[in-house]
Amino acid sequence: MSTERPTLRAVAERSGVSMKTVSRVVNGERYVAADTAARVLTVAAELGFRPNTLAREFRAGARSATVGLVTGDVANPFYSRIARGAERALREPGLSLLSTSNDEDADRERTLVAQLVERRVSGLLVVSADDDHSLIARERTLGTPVVFLDRAPADVDADTVVLDNAGGIRTAVEHLLERGHRRIGLVGDLSRLSTHRERVHAFGDAMRAVGVPDWQRWVRSDSHDLDEASRAVRDLVDGQEAPTAIVTTNNRITTGALRALVDRTDRPALVGFDDFDLADVLGITVIAHEPDAMGRVGAEELLARIAGDDGPPRHHVQPVRLVVRASSSTAR
Amino acid sequence: MSTERPTLRAVAERSGVSMKTVSRVVNGERYVAADTAARVLTVAAELGFRPNTLAREFRAGARSATVGLVTGDVANPFYSRIARGAERALREPGLSLLSTSNDEDADRERTLVAQLVERRVSGLLVVSADDDHSLIARERTLGTPVVFLDRAPADVDADTVVLDNAGGIRTAVEHLLERGHRRIGLVGDLSRLSTHRERVHAFGDAMRAVGVPDWQRWVRSDSHDLDEASRAVRDLVDGQEAPTAIVTTNNRITTGALRALVDRTDRPALVGFDDFDLADVLGITVIAHEPDAMGRVGAEELLARIAGDDGPPRHHVQPVRLVVRASSSTAR
DNA sequence: TTGAAAGCGCTAACAG
DNA sequence: CTGTTAGCGCTTTCAA
Numbered sequence: 001m002s003t004e005r006p007t008l009r010a011v012a013e014r015s016g017v018s019m020k021t022v023s024r025v026v027n028g029e030r031y032v033a034a035d036t037a038a039r040v041l042t043v044a045a046e047l048g049f050r051p052n053t054l055a056r057e058f059r060a061g062a063r064s065a066t067v068g069l070v071t072g073d074v075a076n077p078f079y080s081r082i083a084r085g086a087e088r089a090l091r092e093p094g095l096s097l098l099s100t101s102n103d104e105d106a107d108r109e110r111t112l113v114a115q116l117v118e119r120r121v122s123g124l125l126v127v128s129a130d131d132d133h134s135l136i137a138r139e140r141t142l143g144t145p146v147v148f149l150d151r152a153p154a155d156v157d158a159d160t161v162v163l164d165n166a167g168g169i170r171t172a173v174e175h176l177l178e179r180g181h182r183r184i185g186l187v188g189d190l191s192r193l194s195t196h197r198e199r200v201h202a203f204g205d206a207m208r209a210v211g212v213p214d215w216q217r218w219v220r221s222d223s224h225d226l227d228e229a230s231r232a233v234r235d236l237v238d239g240q241e242a243p244t245a246i247v248t249t250n251n252r253i254t255t256g257a258l259r260a261l262v263d264r265t266d267r268p269a270l271v272g273f274d275d276f277d278l279a280d281v282l283g284i285t286v287i288a289h290e291p292d293a294m295g296r297v298g299a300e301e302l303l304a305r306i307a308g309d310d311g312p313p314r315h316h317v318q319p320v321r322l323v324v325r326a327s328s329s330t331a332r
Numbered sequence: 333m334s335t336e337r338p339t340l341r342a343v344a345e346r347s348g349v350s351m352k353t354v355s356r357v358v359n360g361e362r363y364v365a366a367d368t369a370a371r372v373l374t375v376a377a378e379l380g381f382r383p384n385t386l387a388r389e390f391r392a393g394a395r396s397a398t399v400g401l402v403t404g405d406v407a408n409p410f411y412s413r414i415a416r417g418a419e420r421a422l423r424e425p426g427l428s429l430l431s432t433s434n435d436e437d438a439d440r441e442r443t444l445v446a447q448l449v450e451r452r453v454s455g456l457l458v459v460s461a462d463d464d465h466s467l468i469a470r471e472r473t474l475g476t477p478v479v480f481l482d483r484a485p486a487d488v489d490a491d492t493v494v495l496d497n498a499g500g501i502r503t504a505v506e507h508l509l510e511r512g513h514r515r516i517g518l519v520g521d522l523s524r525l526s527t528h529r530e531r532v533h534a535f536g537d538a539m540r541a542v543g544v545p546d547w548q549r550w551v552r553s554d555s556h557d558l559d560e561a562s563r564a565v566r567d568l569v570d571g572q573e574a575p576t577a578i579v580t581t582n583n584r585i586t587t588g589a590l591r592a593l594v595d596r597t598d599r600p601a602l603v604g605f606d607d608f609d610l611a612d613v614l615g616i617t618v619i620a621h622e623p624d625a626m627g628r629v630g631a632e633e634l635l636a637r638i639a640g641d642d643g644p645p646r647h648h649v650q651p652v653r654l655v656v657r658a659s660s661s662t663a664r
Numbered sequence: 665t666t667g668a669a670a671g672c673g674c675t676a677a678c679a680g
Numbered sequence: 681c682t683g684t685t686a687g688c689g690c691t692t693t694c695a696a
Contacts, residue, residue, distance in 0.1 A: 005394075005474045007673060018683045023675060031681055048474045053451045055673035058390045059688050062337075066430075074431070075416040075624075077409065084407040087433060096447070098398075099406070099431050101419060115428065119385040142337045142380045258613045278610050281590045292407075339689060350667045355691060363665050387689035391672050 006047040015043045026051055057120070067302060068116030069099045070109060071127045071149075078251055078274060078291050079127065082149060085295025086125055093303060095122060104190070104224065106130035117144055123302040125149055125295070131192060133158075145305035147298045151194045152315070159305070161298045161316040165195055166202035168287040168320035169247065172271045173206035175285075175322055176245045179330075181269060182210075185218035185236045185243035187229055187253050196221065199249050199273070218243045229256025237261070237268060245269035245328065251276050254284065270327040283326030294318050338379040347375040358383055389452070399634060400448030401431045402441060403459045403481075410583055410606060410623050411459065414481060417627025418457055425635060427454060436522070436556065438462035449476055455634040457481055457627070463524060465490075477637035479630045483526045484647070491637070493630045493648040497527055498534035500619040500652035501579065504603045505538035507617075507654055508577045511662075513601060514542075517550035517568045517575035519561055519585050528553065531581050531605070550575045561588025569593070569600060577601035577660065583608050586616065602659040615658030626650050 008026070012019045017036060024032050025040040026049075043049075057064045067090055071079035079101075087097045098121060102109040109130050116124060123145040126136065137156045140146050147159040176184055186203050189196045200219060207215035220232035229252065236243055237260075246268050248254040254272030261267050272279070275288035297316050340358070344351045349368060356364050357372040358381075375381075389396045399422055403411035411433075419429045430453060434441035441462050448456060455477040458468065469488045472478050479491040508516055518535050521528045532551060539547035552564035561584065568575055569592075578600050580586040586604030593599050604611070607620035629648050 008675095009673075019673090020675075020684080021682060024682090027675090033681060036681085048470055050446070050450045050471075050474075052390075052394055052673055053447075054386055054390045054394055054396060055688095056675080058384075058386045058672090058690095059674055059676090062384055062386060062688075064386060073416065074406070074419065075409065075412045077407065077412075080407045080409075080412040083431075084405065084433070087406065096430060096432065096451075098428060099415075100428065101416070114382070115385075118382045119428075138380055142382075255609050255613075258610065262613045277587050278590065278614065281587075281594045282610065282614065340691095341689075351689090352667060352691080353665090356666090359691090365665065368665085384689055387672095388691080390674095390688090391690055391692085394672075 006049045008049070008051065011040065011044050011047060011049050014047065015040045062120045063122050064120045065094055066096050066098050066119070066121045067123050067125060067299070068112075068119070068121040069097055069125045070102055070112050070116075071099070072104045072129060073101050074099055076252070077276065081291035082125075082127070082295035082298075085290075085292030085297075086299040087295075088292075089296040089299035089303070095303075102129050104129040106132070110135055113139065122306045123147070125298050125302060127151060128153060129193075131155070145302055147302045147305070149294055149298045154194065157313050159301050159313050159315070161294050161301065161318065163195070163289055163294070163318050164320050165198040166205075168273060168289075168322075169199045169202040169249075170206050171320075171322045172247055172273075172285075172287050173203060175324065176247075176269060176271065176328060177206075177210055179245075179269065179328065181243075181245040182212060183218060183241060183243040183245075184212075184215070185246040185268070186220070186249065187223055187232045187236070187246060187257060188219070188221045188249040189253065190224050191221040196249060203247065223253055223256065226252060226256040226259065229253040230260040233257045233260040237264070237266065242266075243268055245271070248272045250274050254286075258282065258284070269330075271322075275323065279323075279325065285325045285328035286323050287320050288323045289318055289320040338381045340381070340383065343372065343376050343379060343381050346379065347372045394452050395454050396452045397426055398428050398430050398451070398453045399455050399457060399631070400444075400451070400453040401429055401457045402434055402444050402448075403431070404436045404461060405433050406431055408584070409608065413623035414457075414459070414627035414630075417622075417624030418631040419627075420624075421628040421631035421635070427635075434461050436461040438464070442467055445471065454638045455479070457630050457634060459483060460485060461525075463487070477634055479634045479637070481626055481630045486526065489645050491633050491645050491647070493626050493633065493650065495527075495621055495626070495650050496652050497530040498537075500605060500621075500654075501531045501534040501581075502538050503652075503654045504579055504605075504617075504619050505535060507656065508579070508601060508603065508660060509538075509542055511577075511601065511660065513575075513577040514544060515550060515573060515575040515577075516544075516547070517578040517600070518552070518581065519555055519564045519568070519578060519589060520551070520553045520581040521585065522556050523553040528581060535579065555585055555588065558584060558588040558591065561585040562592040565589045565592040569596070569598065574598075575600055577603070580604045582606050586618075590614065590616070601662070603654075607655065611655075611657065617657045617660040618655050619652050620655045621650055621652040 012022045025037045100112045117139050127150045133153045133156045149161050152160045223229040223232045248257050251274035271285045273287045275286045344354045357369045415431050432444045449471050459482045465485045465488045484492045555561040555564045580589050583606035603617045605619045607618045
């Protein structure tokens, strides 16, 4: 059953021409007689010839027409939309995306980065779960361009594409303050993530600005899955002096919060970071943005670096906007 | 800045040993003196040596430690969970997943398959948007194992992993019939998809079985995006003798239906194919299943083929189960 | 325990 | 318009 896959040499022998001629035909180069080309093409089709990309890339100076993407979990809509945006931006220039998940684990991320570099990807897009980027920095020096998405590394100065975290949170808090809320809670992701820290920081600033010095009592961090988020929300709502409004800092946490709140009557107002498919149906106010755009911008930045642009690192900040819906619209 | 990336040869020269010795050390082979190994490792680390996977795979008989996945859209949760399941199953045996989107376009799918084959992937996982699988069949014959996911091809006999589409729809319809519904609508995806045809077919069987011969009048096909799905649902609900219940055949269509129905009082009962994150919060009855498992089973099947298993094609059917929630629980 | 030589499939460089 | 040669980085085979 398994006929052997023919090489260019096999096609050359069968058509009675040199390998170089077959190579020319296969690559659509000029200076090949029309009938020669036709014959070669026929033989190639008959044999089921497919040029070996591995061999091609191996020659060309060991760079694969591939870009590595490292995120937390391909199945998280935030990440999968980044992947889609990047994939589409890379399609035109002929690059494929090798998408991997670190499961938010730093060790696994290092393994993935090493694997991708060994595969000689043309560049790396990384939503890092690691605090230490010395390994990545080294690879960058050794010729693999890297763009950090969503989370800006504190220890290396490299290209970044991040959201306007502070602006988003500030807008959300001001919105709630306008509606008369003062006891506002925040449920956030792992505290080691830069995005989380920025969001909490902006939250504190906004709260202190209106004279709520003890804002920290309503902050709950390290909710990384749905159940933890639900628990944190219940904890807040059931506590002493429960908050009248809650801000959740990503789509997973918002989902967890909704589960916790669905069959309660004492529902606090809610504003979630990240828009999601059914936010309109459920009437949830969100800080919306375009993850696809983040993937696209990151890919474009990376393409520039791959093309040889070695200017100083650039830092892109993607806009966010508040979409007001029912979950926060009744004044207190 | 861009130091050149060292080759194995460079490491060999710097450590004063042969290339073969470096190769042995790098690959952890036995029969290397401890001090030789230590020296080589030091030099390799200093230079930032990374074995070139392209060169390795190129040699080994031109097979990349990579599996190609072709789906409609990485950002659709159904597909991204398949990708996650596959990625996890492939991780252990050391394979990476090259995930691509065909945008439900047959031409693009052919391009993708050709690209992946040229990249010498070890195998292919395909949710096909194409009716004609002669190209894929050819590649299979030429040595690239292929497993079809979700949609079974009609024109080639190959390994498949599909859902129990008929069983799921039958269960859903029977559930609605028990609640007293007789005018039941169905809103479905592109009619050329085998999954869609199976689901409509099962729907017709169940309806005829209880004496509803004109069931087709409440069937709307070819709703491939949210807006089309919303329109189809409104069309049904606003029509003459509107259905009292609607079955939607995938997560996108269910979302579209919810948008169409959210601010109406004459909401029909609803059952959706595919579970989704907020189905519990919204109280939507669904035909649930595990997309991750489909990816995993497909990957395992592929691994067996890659390992040389050339037995007759196997056809895996993944179970589905009805999860009853509020959207269908009030008797008519 | 170590090394030398050959070759994987393809294309750039250089003839004819 | 067509062909020859050499070599990309690595590992297999064989020898020392």
